[in-house]
Amino acid sequence: MTEYWKSVPMWRCPYCKCNIQDTAAARKFHESGKRHKEAVEQYMLEMRVKNYQRQMARDEVEDELKKIEAAALKSYRAHDAPDG
Numbered sequence: 001m002t003e004y005w006k007s008v009p010m011w012r013c014p015y016c017k018c019n020i021q022d023t024a025a026a027r028k029f030h031e032s033g034k035r036h037k038e039a040v041e042q043y044m045l046e047m048r049v050k051n052y053q054r055q056m057a058r059d060e061v062e063d064e065l066k067k068i069e070a071a072a073l074k075s076y077r078a079h080d081a082p083d084g
Contacts, residue, residue, distance in 0.1 A: 015039040 011022040013030060016039045020026045030036055 013039075015043050 009022040010019045011027065012019050013036065016030075016036055018030075020030050
């Protein structure tokens with residue numbers, strides 16, 4: 001029986017966007033590298049910034065809704081509230 005060539009499975013690092021062999025040793029070597037650590041740190045920084053921006057947008061919407069509700073309640077009490 002003849003042997004056939006089989007390629008080594010590859011793994012794509014989600015942080016570095018590079019392909020490496022899908023072996024424990026290759027992954028460990030890659031993940032201990034300077035480039036990978038910097039890429040992970042950059043990714044985490046981007047996530048913190050995006051989260052902060054989302055939270056600020058939520059806070060702005062919440063503040064606007066409170067102002068609208070307060071104005072609506074004031075208008076209701078001034079014009080439509082029963083004089084009880």
